Amino acid sequence: MPRFSDKFRYWALVLPALAIMIVFYIWPLLGIWVISLNEPVVGLGNYAKMADSNAVKTSFVITFRVAFVTTIGCLILGYIVAYAISNFAGRVKPLMIALVLLPFWVSVLIRSFSWIVLLGRSGIVNDALRGAGIIDSPLRLMHNEFGVVLAMIHVMLPFAVLPMMANMRGISSSYVDAARGLGASEWTAFRKVYFPQTMPGVMSGALLVFVLSLGFYVTPALLGGGRVLMISEYITYQIQEFLNWGLGSALSVTLLVATALVIAVAARFVNLRSALLERG
Amino acid sequence: MTDTTDHEAKLDLVEIAAYRYREGRLTRRGFISAMAALGVLPALGSKALAGANELVVVNWGGRPTEVLQEVLGDTYTAATGVKVIVDGSGPSGGKIRAMVESGAVVWDLCDSGMGTAIILEQQGITQPIDYNIVDRNKVIEGTAYSNGVGNYVYSYVLATNSKMLGGNVPKTWADVWNTKDFPGMRTFRKSVRGMLESAVMAQGVPTKDVYEVLGTQDGINGAIDMFRKLRENIIVWGSGSDSQNLFLQEEVAMGNIWHTRAFLLKDQIEGGTFDISFDGGVIAPGVWVVPKNNPAGTEEVMKFIAHGQDPALQVKWLELIGSGPINPAAAALVPPELAAWNPSSPENLATQILYNDEWYAKNQQAAEELYIDALIN
Numbered sequence: 001m002p003r004f005s006d007k008f009r010y011w012a013l014v015l016p017a018l019a020i021m022i023v024f025y026i027w028p029l030l031g032i033w034v035i036s037l038n039e040p041v042v043g044l045g046n047y048a049k050m051a052d053s054n055a056v057k058t059s060f061v062i063t064f065r066v067a068f069v070t071t072i073g074c075l076i077l078g079y080i081v082a083y084a085i086s087n088f089a090g091r092v093k094p095l096m097i098a099l100v101l102l103p104f105w106v107s108v109l110i111r112s113f114s115w116i117v118l119l120g121r122s123g124i125v126n127d128a129l130r131g132a133g134i135i136d137s138p139l140r141l142m143h144n145e146f147g148v149v150l151a152m153i154h155v156m157l158p159f160a161v162l163p164m165m166a167n168m169r170g171i172s173s174s175y176v177d178a179a180r181g182l183g184a185s186e187w188t189a190f191r192k193v194y195f196p197q198t199m200p201g202v203m204s205g206a207l208l209v210f211v212l213s214l215g216f217y218v219t220p221a222l223l224g225g226g227r228v229l230m231i232s233e234y235i236t237y238q239i240q241e242f243l244n245w246g247l248g249s250a251l252s253v254t255l256l257v258a259t260a261l262v263i264a265v266a267a268r269f270v271n272l273r274s275a276l277l278e279r280g
Numbered sequence: 281m282t283d284t285t286d287h288e289a290k291l292d293l294v295e296i297a298a299y300r301y302r303e304g305r306l307t308r309r310g311f312i313s314a315m316a317a318l319g320v321l322p323a324l325g326s327k328a329l330a331g332a333n334e335l336v337v338v339n340w341g342g343r344p345t346e347v348l349q350e351v352l353g354d355t356y357t358a359a360t361g362v363k364v365i366v367d368g369s370g371p372s373g374g375k376i377r378a379m380v381e382s383g384a385v386v387w388d389l390c391d392s393g394m395g396t397a398i399i400l401e402q403q404g405i406t407q408p409i410d411y412n413i414v415d416r417n418k419v420i421e422g423t424a425y426s427n428g429v430g431n432y433v434y435s436y437v438l439a440t441n442s443k444m445l446g447g448n449v450p451k452t453w454a455d456v457w458n459t460k461d462f463p464g465m466r467t468f469r470k471s472v473r474g475m476l477e478s479a480v481m482a483q484g485v486p487t488k489d490v491y492e493v494l495g496t497q498d499g500i501n502g503a504i505d506m507f508r509k510l511r512e513n514i515i516v517w518g519s520g521s522d523s524q525n526l527f528l529q530e531e532v533a534m535g536n537i538w539h540t541r542a543f544l545l546k547d548q549i550e551g552g553t554f555d556i557s558f559d560g561g562v563i564a565p566g567v568w569v570v571p572k573n574n575p576a577g578t579e580e581v582m583k584f585i586a587h588g589q590d591p592a593l594q595v596k597w598l599e600l601i602g603s604g605p606i607n608p609a610a611a612a613l614v615p616p617e618l619a620a621w622n623p624s625s626p627e628n629l630a631t632q633i634l635y636n637d638e639w640y641a642k643n644q645q646a647a648e649e650l651y652i653d654a655l656i657n
Contacts, residue, residue, distance in 0.1 A: 059652075120531060143531065225515040225516060226515065226655060227515075228656075237652075
């Protein structure tokens with residue numbers, strides 16, 4: 001067997017994936033940057049138009065707001081789930097982890113349609129509430145931001161649970177035991193000893209959910225009723241309805257830059273290397 | 281000038297027809313026998329074969345291609361012996377232009393829209409319609425252009441579900457904007473097409489003045505503001521099937537949708553509580569265009585267009601997939617139970633306005649921006 005240098009082996013292993021990324025991802029992505037600058041005319045026209053448009057500004061605000069609320073929701077619910085699995089699950093732990101992962105096996109589209117069945121005006125939730133005599137007329141549970149956020153939290157939850165669980169797995173119970181032994185109440189021991197140790201997990205979950213939510217398309221398009229126009233839907237609209245590739249590309253680039261900025265800002269507060277690369 | 285033809289509306293007809301077909305309402309044999317019963321197939325093969333022996337007609341695919349083949353193509357072959365091939369590959373303005381400019385024209389007749397027809401004429405891509413053969417009185421007024429002529433129509437109409445409204449049904453666009461007396465959700469298209477017109481009418485503007493009002497920026501802003509006021513009660517539809525679903529799932533009680541979708545909903549919503557009103561509707565025609573140097577020659581294609589103006593054939597088209605007859609004379613032949621659903625009956629025509637493509641070419645893009653802003657901001 002011929003002997004190759006370590007460097008050669010490293011590149012031989014990395015190269016196929018890298019080549020695919022460059023040809024099918026980086027290259028078209030650069031194409032988007034180019035289109036945003038030279039269609040229909042060369043210059044910054046698309047960006048100027050974008051900055052002028054109230055609709056674009058609102059859409060960006062909606063996008064960041066929905067992503068933020070979704071992140072908060074996922075963190076609260078996800079923390080509880082991760083905490084329960086890590087500390088109290090015992091023998092049912094594999095089952096609970098499987099339940100967290102299960103939604104991954106169902107497409108986002110189908111999950112979003114399920115929410116339509118649940119939240120519709122004559123959907124299961126409204127029918128049940130009406131049948132029980134709790135409400136007289138149906139509640140508006142979807143075709144608004146509430147419905148979108150609810151369904152997005154559902155879709156994003158595993159992305160919050162998994163990093164937090166991985167983090168909690170590495171926390172030794174002896175610290176909390178020691179705090180309790182020294183007279184701290186259960187709550188104080190959690191708040192001052194356990195919770196700070198879970199922060200890296202919380203942050204990486206937050207970052208993951210937030211960044212993924214920014215580019216979300218299917219759920220807002222289906223459950224938003226046209227009133228919750230997130231930026232990715234707006235991009236589709238520009239390109240499909242108006243064949244306006246220039247503006248659509250400019251919007252994409254702006255979303256990409258905004259996302260990068262979020263990560264850059266987050267990097268000042270979180271150790272990204274430990275948050276994203278070294279789980280558990 | 282941008283291409284304003286509403287290809288989505290055309291593709292929607294494809295979907296509708298596919299639905300009818302699945303439902304089992306369209307069968308080829310049933311159709312042919314209906315043709316015979318209507319006396320549309322009188323002169324089978326009696327005419328001599330002459331001139332071109334093949335005509336290629338192009339539309340947007342799916343079941344409408346088959347319907348076009350059966351309703352217009354096969355009957356034309358029966359009458360003249362000229363073979364008609366209906367091709368559903370989608371004759372977009374760009375494709376027609378590329379074909380003519382390359383000199384390899386294989387299409388004789390294309391199902392296009394007003395916006396595209398106007399552009400293609402300006403670019404010198406299409407032939408003038410020969411109104412010695414094609415009868416300009418057999419199409420709705422305003423749809424006989426020099427290089428294009430109407431072939432069928434579809435309308436944006438006020439659709440209502442009286443069951444959800446407790447029998448209190450809005451009659452006008454002003455009623456639709458009156459949320460106090462007519463509570464419930466409304467649906468409008470995720471585009472200004474056919475929508476701004478209704479907002480202008482809701483302000484009390486007579487139908488004939490709608491585009492005049494929309495001709496000024498103030499008029500456009502006024503219409504946009506109407507949507508801003510109403511937006512808490514609006515769910516938008518993106519595709520034709522969206523609009524159908526919103527009514528079926530009782531998400532909305534009223535809305536501005538395509539009459540072709542309403543045509544399906546009338547059979548799907550129980551108890552006959554679903555209805556439409558053409559009062560204040562916006563009617564848009566499909567348009568035939570003939571590429572320059574078409575292989576079958578000008579005369580043959582003009583004869584085919586004239587053949588398609590036959591009111592009996594047009595009624596068949598309506599019965600099968602809801603496309604409205606372009607020939608107002610067809611109205612008399614429409615079965616009574618479908619008369620109220622025919623966008624081009626004299627009664628319904630009188631209360632509608634013709635979709636103005638020139639306005640859309642000039643203003644649509646800017647208006648769409650304002651429309652989205654009004655709905656979300």
